[in-house]
Amino acid sequence: MSEESLSLGAGATSVRVVSARVGLPTRLANLWRRRELLRNLISSDVQIKYKGSALGLLWSMLAPAFTLGIYYLVFSVFLKNGYPNYVIFLFSGLIVWNLFQNAVNVSTSIIVDRAGLVKKVSFPREILPLASVGAAVVFWLIQMVVLVLFLVIFHHAPDWGMLLLLPVTFAALYLFTAAVAIVMSALTVYLRDIKHLMEVLLQLWFWLSPVVYSYSNSIAPALHRHGLAAIYFINPMSLIVLTFQRTFYNATTVTSTLSGQPLHMLPTWSVGTFVALNVGLLIVAAVVFLLALVVFGRLEGNFESEL
Amino acid sequence: MDHVIEVSDVSKTFKIHHERHQSVKDRVLHPRSGRTELFQALDHISFTVDAGETVGILGHNGSGKSTLLKCVCGVLQPTSGVIRQRGSLAALLELGAGFQVELSGRDNVYLYGTMLGFSRKYIDRIFDDIVAFSEIEHFIDTQVKFYSSGMYVRLAFAVAVNVDPDVLVVDEVLAVGDERFQAKCIDRIKGFQEDGKAILLVTHSAEQVRTLASRAIVLESGKMIAHGDVGDSLKIFRDHLLGTAPATGSTATSAGEVHVDSVTSPSGTFDVRAGAGFHFDVHVSATRAVSGLFVLELHTRDGVLVSRSDPQANPVDLRAGVTSIGVDLPHLPLLDGIFDVNVGIYDPRGSNILAWAEKVATLQVTYGGRESGLVDLAPSVHQN
Ligand SMILES: Nc1ncnc2c1ncn2[C@@H]1O[C@H](COP(=O)(O)OP(=O)(O)O)[C@@H](O)[C@H]1O
Ligand SMILES: [Mg+2]
Numbered sequence: 220m221s222e223e224s225l226s227l228g229a230g231a232t233s234v235r236v237v238s239a240r241v242g243l244p245t246r247l248a249n250l251w252r253r254r255e256l257l258r259n260l261i262s263s264d265v266q267i268k269y270k271g272s273a274l275g276l277l278w279s280m281l282a283p284a285f286t287l288g289i290y291y292l293v294f295s296v297f298l299k300n301g302y303p304n305y306v307i308f309l310f311s312g313l314i315v316w317n318l319f320q321n322a323v324n325v326s327t328s329i330i331v332d333r334a335g336l337v338k339k340v341s342f343p344r345e346i347l348p349l350a351s352v353g354a355a356v357v358f359w360l361i362q363m364v365v366l367v368l369f370l371v372i373f374h375h376a377p378d379w380g381m382l383l384l385l386p387v388t389f390a391a392l393y394l395f396t397a398a399v400a401i402v403m404s405a406l407t408v409y410l411r412d413i414k415h416l417m418e419v420l421l422q423l424w425f426w427l428s429p430v431v432y433s434y435s436n437s438i439a440p441a442l443h444r445h446g447l448a449a450i451y452f453i454n455p456m457s458l459i460v461l462t463f464q465r466t467f468y469n470a471t472t473v474t475s476t477l478s479g480q481p482l483h484m485l486p487t488w489s490v491g492t493f494v495a496l497n498v499g500l501l502i503v504a505a506v507v508f509l510l511a512l513v514v515f516g517r518l519e520g521n522f523e524s525e526l
Numbered sequence: 527m528d529h530v531i532e533v534s535d536v537s538k539t540f541k542i543h544h545e546r547h548q549s550v551k552d553r554v555l556h557p558r559s560g561r562t563e564l565f566q567a568l569d570h571i572s573f574t575v576d577a578g579e580t581v582g583i584l585g586h587n588g589s590g591k592s593t594l595l596k597c598v599c600g601v602l603q604p605t606s607g608v609i610r611q612r613g614s615l616a617a618l619l620e621l622g623a624g625f626q627v628e629l630s631g632r633d634n635v636y637l638y639g640t641m642l643g644f645s646r647k648y649i650d651r652i653f654d655d656i657v658a659f660s661e662i663e664h665f666i667d668t669q670v671k672f673y674s675s676g677m678y679v680r681l682a683f684a685v686a687v688n689v690d691p692d693v694l695v696v697d698e699v700l701a702v703g704d705e706r707f708q709a710k711c712i713d714r715i716k717g718f719q720e721d722g723k724a725i726l727l728v729t730h731s732a733e734q735v736r737t738l739a740s741r742a743i744v745l746e747s748g749k750m751i752a753h754g755d756v757g758d759s760l761k762i763f764r765d766h767l768l769g770t771a772p773a774t775g776s777t778a779t780s781a782g783e784v785h786v787d788s789v790t791s792p793s794g795t796f797d798v799r800a801g802a803g804f805h806f807d808v809h810v811s812a813t814r815a816v817s818g819l820f821v822l823e824l825h826t827r828d829g830v831l832v833s834r835s836d837p838q839a840n841p842v843d844l845r846a847g848v849t850s851i852g853v854d855l856p857h858l859p860l861l862d863g864i865f866d867v868n869v870g871i872y873d874p875r876g877s878n879i880l881a882w883a884e885k886v887a888t889l890q891v892t893y894g895g896r897e898s899g900l901v902d903l904a905p906s907v908h909q910n
Contacts, residue, residue: 233612233613234610234611234612235610235611235612235615236608236609236610236611237597237598237600237603237604237608237609237610237611238604238607238608238609239604239605239606239607240603241605253643255640255645255646256640256641256643259637260637260638263626263629263633266629266633267626267628267629303572313866333624335624336624336641337601337624338601338624339601339602339619339624340599340617340624340638340641340642341599341600341601341617342641375595409548410548410549410550410553411548411549412549412550413550416550479885480908487545487618519603520603523540523602524541524542524543525548526541
């Protein structure tokens with residue numbers, strides 16, 4: 220938090236300055252300096268969650284597997300949406316959403332939960348929500364492995380060109396998720412019931428994002444007809460989910476398994492458009508992340524009186 | 527910057543909420559209510575600590591000692607002022623270290639070590655020392671939630687002292703654990719001192735400050751009311767602990783004709799340096815001339831009798847009216863402390879008390895040396 224390290228050249232010991240307010244460059248420098256702590260916090264989070272065993276890891280996959288199964292059953296079997304390879308479509312969007320939701324859910328109460336630590340040890344406090352995001356990323360990587368297994372099993376090839384764009388999309392997803400996590404963790408210190416509000420908000424947010432239904436079935440085409448297409452992408456999750464779907468589902472127009480009619484699943488943008496939009500999103504996400512750090516800095520000054 | 531710790535003009539103000547509105551619902555329903563009050567826990571504190579120094583911090587409960595240490599560690603941000611600290615720092619703030627109870631002792635050592643800013647590789651190197659110091663080898667892979675509070679503190683302390691920090695900050699943790707472990711910790715702190723490390727020590731025990739500290743600071747309601755020599759600071763601390771010393775003769779009781787009026791000293795104070803001589807006068811009034819025996823008693827604040835003079839050795843002849851009896855203590859063999867003085871007059875046979883006065887004066891003895899206890903034995907030790 221309120222520390223600042225000035226390197227005094229080779230061999231000199233560092234000087235820590237504790238004062239009322241810490242500027243953004245110093246915050247970033249501190250985060251970088253304490254990256255080993257971040258790594259340790261993530262690994263201890265993962266360890267606690269999976270109890271350090273392979274079985275625990277398997278166990279933790281139960282919840283996402285269950286959601287995937289339910290949505291598949293409801294939308295493909297009962298409601299007969301006719302999307303071919305619906306599991307792949309669903310999984311490639313759900314994986315994005317799972318990362319966001321896991322990270323935000325855990326982070327929201329992380330500072331309150333770790334009050335004992337916050338009151339006893341000095342470290343940049345934003346490391347706590349960042350570690351929760353990190354643990355969610357580890358979990359996400361495991362799900363990615365499962366997704367790849369699905370692709371292999373179903374003989375479903377991804378779009379290899381789009382795959383190169385994925386690091387950019389992931390960086391945007393990470394920064395945006397971290398920004399929300401950081402701000403929510405600090406707000407919860409002041410407003411404890413924000414956690415419940417967030418749960419409701421996340422539900423709404425999920426159904427507004429084109430995860431279980433396709434882009435063509437969303438409100439986006441309607442908005443587009445009125446020249447308001449941009450509004451749909453105010454929700455950064457929309458573009459991220461679409462990019463993942465475009466990469467792994469790898470089809471924009473498919474044939475319905477029911478009617479045999481063509482189904483428009485995803486926007487028919489060129490790879491170039493995807494690249495431009497994702498790079499733009501990454502820049503926005505980076506700015507939002509920095510803003511989140513500034514907001515956190517303003518809020519952390521009174522943590523000790525609220526915890 | 528030459529100092530290891532430099533605290534410049536640091537103030538800390540807490541916001542105290544009288545009605546806490548920690549939910550969205552309450553904030554919406556009562557947008558303007560919820561009184562908050564500002565509480566100044568630290569008031570413009572400045573001091574420096576150099577390498578090799580141990581500074582004791584004394585003060586009542588709530589005087590701001592822990593707040594000051596937390597600011598130095600960076601756990602709290604000062605409201606104004608700046609603290610500069612050079613090199614690495616390990617802190618033991620109150621109980622425990624914020625361990626993750628779900629993790630094993632081993633994992634917590636690594637996590638806590640990196641939290642203090644040390645690298646994993648470095649902790650690998652000193653891990654065995656930490657475990658050996660903590661004496662919980664058998665439980666190092668057990669989850670911390672199964673530890674006793676003593677084990678918990680031992681492990682936290684073992685990490686803090688074995689990472690070999692440039693600055694060690696200790697807040698009243700030396701009071702926990704069994705005596706043997708305490709002695710081991712104090713030993714380690716002394717080793718630190720020899721290595722030229724800086725130590726900031728909060729303890730309730732004047733004893734520990736005296737034996738460990740080279741300087742002391744006294745806090746009172748967030749203000750620094752003393753800073754300097756350990757003996758002087760301890761004396762100021764005690765003055766404030768006691769409030770004003772009891773007025774002379776206030777609790778005097780008398781038996782009839784003889785009465786102890788007051789006790790005065792030529793200098794007006796009852797402050798004595800250990801080993802120095804001290805003189806005071808006891809003013810006794812009597813309705814008629816009477817012979818008697820003078821008795822002097824010294825008690826500690828806990829009521830332990832330190833010494834009672836032999837009545838037969840000090841016969842006095844009181845005039846009608848006021849008689850002054852001079853008492854000379856050639857050299858006080860007492861160590862640091864506060865002692866209540868009782869005086870009395872017995873009848874010549876020593877069987878009846880003519881007059882008795884409790885706590886007519888309070889002797890404040892200051893001692894600069896490192897001996898501790900009640901009396902100075904001044905042993906001379908020879909190796910044969
Ligand atoms: N987080 C906090 N919020 C509000 N008041 C606090 C907080 N921490 C300490 N205080 C107040 O500040 C004063 C000093 O506390 P502290 O530094 O713990 O005293 P000490 O360690 O000398 O006993 C106390 O009156 C305490 O109530
Ligand atoms: Mg305290």
